[in-house]
Amino acid sequence: MPEWFEIVLRSILFIAVLFLMTKILGSKQISQLSFFEYISGITIGSVAAEVITGVDGNIIHGLIVLVLFCGITYGVDVLSLKSKKFRDFAEGKSVVFIKDGKIMEDSLRKEHYTIDDLNSxxxxxxxxxxADVEFxxxxxxxxxxVFLKKENRPLIPKDLNLKVANEKVPQxxxxxxxxLDxxxxxxxxxRQWLKTELDKLGVALDNVFMAQVDSYGQLTVDVYDDQLKLPTSQQKPLLMSMIKKSQSDLESFALQTDSDExxxxYLKNAKKLQEAIDMLEPYLKS
Structure with missing residues (x-):
């Protein structure tokens, strides 16, 4: 068997084995590495590379090492789930760097971090x-x-006692x-609604790269032709404008009439419309 062909076969085999091992260990192995997982990942990668490229090496021995490290890593993860003390030992603990607005120099030194590292x-x-950080x-x-000091946190609607509409994930x-049905x-x-909305925008289905419907039922479209400018939907602003005009007309009628009744x-219904405007404004704001 040619040497290059044997390397190809070893590569395919170990890619399959490493993929299977990663699936077993879970996504944590490729996202947030603990100290042990970091060491294990380096070792597994090194063993796999050595066995793939070392044609004279024993492939069975390489597989045994990979399976062994996979089993140990999996066992450590299981023990970490069951024991807080073991988890702290294997994965490490959180370390406070800033508390009550004060930098904890001892914690920085203990973790071998400089002030430049902290600033980064x-x-x-x-x-x-x-100085903007509380914790x-x-x-x-x-x-x-990072938890900012109260005066440095961005304002949210709750701080201003504003009501906002609940939103769902765009589809x-x-x-x-x-x-996508x-x-x-x-x-x-x-599909008929979608076709009607695309006709309003003057866009053909074949020219749509992506289209989403938000939680308010409004369609946003991105087309292949980046030079094409699409009109902005005016449905919600127009509806709000009509309601406000109706409320204003009722107040105007109340001023013009001589009948107390x-x-x-008119004033009673104008008040009801104003309450409706206050309720719908978060939903219909442009």
Whole structure:
């Protein structure tokens, strides 16, 4: 058997074995590595590379080593799930770097981090001034979790006592010019509705790269032709404008009439429409 062909066969075999092992160990092995998983991953990769390229090596021995490391890593993961103490030993513990706005120099030294390293981690969180941070903790995977001081946190609607509409995950109803029926049904829409919306935008189905329906039932479209400018949907702003006009007309009628009974009716319904406007504004805002 030619040497190059044997290397090809070994490569295919070990790719399949490594893929199977990764599936067994789970996605954690390729996302957030603990100390042990880091060592295990390097060892498994090194053994696989050596057996693939070392034609004179014993392939069975290489497979035994891979299976052994896979079993040990899997066992460590199982024990980590059952024991907090073992998990802290194998995966490490979170370390506080900033507490009550004060940098913990001893923690930095213990983890061999410099102030430049800390500033770099903060910048990755879009924080450029350590004085803005109330609390920061280094996670076992090396990521830094940051909690800003109250005056430096961005405002949210809850801070202003504003009501906002609940949103659902947008449904992708067209991809690569093809209609996806399951997401379309999930959005409670039909193919006829989709065709009508595309006709309003003047877009052919074949020219649609991706289209999504948001939680309010509005269609957004991205086309293959980047030079083509699509009109913005005006349905919600127009509806809000009509309701506000109706409310304004009722108040105007109340001022124009000489009948106390009619005036009272107009004002009563104008108040109801204003309540409806306040309720619908988060949904119909442009």
């Amino acid at each position: 981690l903060l910048r990755k969180k879009n924080v450029f001034n350590a 920061a903790v280094l996670e076992p995977n090396g990521d830094l979790s 992708t109803v067209i991809m690569d010019g093809k209609i 399951d997401p379309l049904a999930e959005a409670n829409k039909t 009619a005036k009272k009716m």
